[in-house]
Amino acid sequence: MEDLDQTFIQAPEHRADSNSIPNQPEEIPVIDLSRLNDPEDIQNVISEIGDACETWGFFQVINHGVPCDTRKRVEETVKIFFDLPMEEKIKVKRDEVNPAGYHDGEHTKNVRDWKEIFDFFLQDPTIVPATPEPEDTDKRELTNQWPQHPADFREICQEYAREVEKLAFKILELISISLGLPGDLLSGYFQEQTSILRFNHYPPCPNPELALGVGRHKDGGALTVLAQDSVGGLQVGRRSDGEWIPVKPIPDALIINIGNCMQVWTNDKYWSAEHRVVVNTSKERFSVPFFFFPSHETNIEPLEELLSEENPPCYKKCNWGKFFVSRNRSDFKKLEVEDIQIDHFKA
Numbered sequence: 175m176e177d178l179d180q181t182f183i184q185a186p187e188h189r190a191d192s193n194s195i196p197n198q199p200e201e202i203p204v205i206d207l208s209r210l211n212d213p214e215d216i217q218n219v220i221s222e223i224g225d226a227c228e229t230w231g232f233f234q235v236i237n238h239g240v241p242c243d244t245r246k247r248v249e250e251t252v253k254i255f256f257d258l259p260m261e262e263k264i265k266v267k268r269d270e271v272n273p274a275g276y277h278d279g280e281h282t283k284n285v286r287d288w289k290e291i292f293d294f295f296l297q298d299p300t301i302v303p304a305t306p307e308p309e310d311t312d313k314r315e316l317t318n319q320w321p322q323h324p325a326d327f328r329e330i331c332q333e334y335a336r337e338v339e340k341l342a343f344k345i346l347e348l349i350s351i352s353l354g355l356p357g358d359l360l361s362g363y364f365q366e367q368t369s370i371l372r373f374n375h376y377p378p379c380p381n382p383e384l385a386l387g388v389g390r391h392k393d394g395g396a397l398t399v400l401a402q403d404s405v406g407g408l409q410v411g412r413r414s415d416g417e418w419i420p421v422k423p424i425p426d427a428l429i430i431n432i433g434n435c436m437q438v439w440t441n442d443k444y445w446s447a448e449h450r451v452v453v454n455t456s457k458e459r460f461s462v463p464f465f466f467f468p469s470h471e472t473n474i475e476p477l478e479e480l481l482s483e484e485n486p487p488c489y490k491k492c493n494w495g496k497f498f499v500s501r502n503r504s505d506f507k508k509l510e511v512e513d514i515q516i517d518h519f520k521a
């Protein structure tokens with residue numbers, strides 16, 4: 175216990191062992207997307223997705239079209255990267271100016287996470303456009319940093335990113351339809367998307383009862399597409415009562431979770447669930463989230479089409495880019511994308 179750095183220690187009420195998992199936990203829905211090929215089943219799939227977004231904000235998809243061998247190659251190359259000596263990894267370390275690259279000091283709600291990460295932007299290089307205030311000339315160049323080893327790291331990662339991006343657009347379309355909206359209503363917000371692909375490595379932890387791989391948080395963007403390995407550890411807070419429910423690893427499945435932007439767009443119909451990762455003493459774990467983020471100029475506010483006298487907006491308008499950049503600038507520790515708080519939008 176004295177080995178564990180203080181910065182990792184969770185407050186007692188947030189520790190993994192203080193909230194026991196129900197004996198027979200419910201499971202988040204699993205949806206087979208190959209059913210979309212059957213015209214008679216499409217509507218059922220869409221309404222299952224809608225129900226999952228509303229009840230859980232989390233579901234898993236199988237037969238999702240992202241080739242398994244592409245994902246496996248990513249997992250292999252990422253393992254090789256994280257296995258490199260620290261002096262190699264810090265050659266691509268993220269810093270105050272550039273938020274892309276390697277980092278092992280991630281914090282969630284000011285407690286350090288038991289993990290190391292590597293982030294890259296899908297659109298590379300990305301220049302953050304000036305925020306709406308003309309005097310704000312602080313344009314920051316966000317350039318991806320790629321390691322020299324493994325040599326094919328960049329190519330393999332970008333290939334996976336392209337595949338997972340296609341799935342994200344597909345899910346976005348299905349979600350729009352599930353809301354009774356045109357399928358392409360939201361895709362326009364992603365023309366110059368600020369999406370990030372992240373690799374998480376959670377090493378074994380000597381004190382899993384005190385630390386977390388990632389502390390409880392909500393993802394900030396529109397939605398997240400997450401690949402996890404077979405180790406397990408991800409838990410989602412159930413919407414109805416906040417109980418922590420494990421997200422069971424299913425080979426070749428991908429996890430979809432709703433982010434804060436989607437909750438705002440839908441005026442709280444769809445749910446951005448809190449989630450966290452518990453660690454263990456013996457097994458390292460890898461996961462690959464794709465954070466689907468809109469373009470900088472997007473204003474996030476409840477969609478007019480969904481509002482009525484009975485359903486007035488519960489969020490005020492907020493510019494995504496301004497929000498994103500200002501968070502980055504104001505406190506580097508809070509750079510982590512998942513820390514973008516939904517409270518910020520509250521009307």
Ligand code: OGA
Nearest residue numbers: 374402408451461463512
């Ligand atoms: C995240 C996250 C979950 C996981 O990186 O935002 O929630 O299983 N990761 O690694």
Ligand code: NI
Nearest residue numbers: 392393449512
């Ligand atoms: Ni998350």
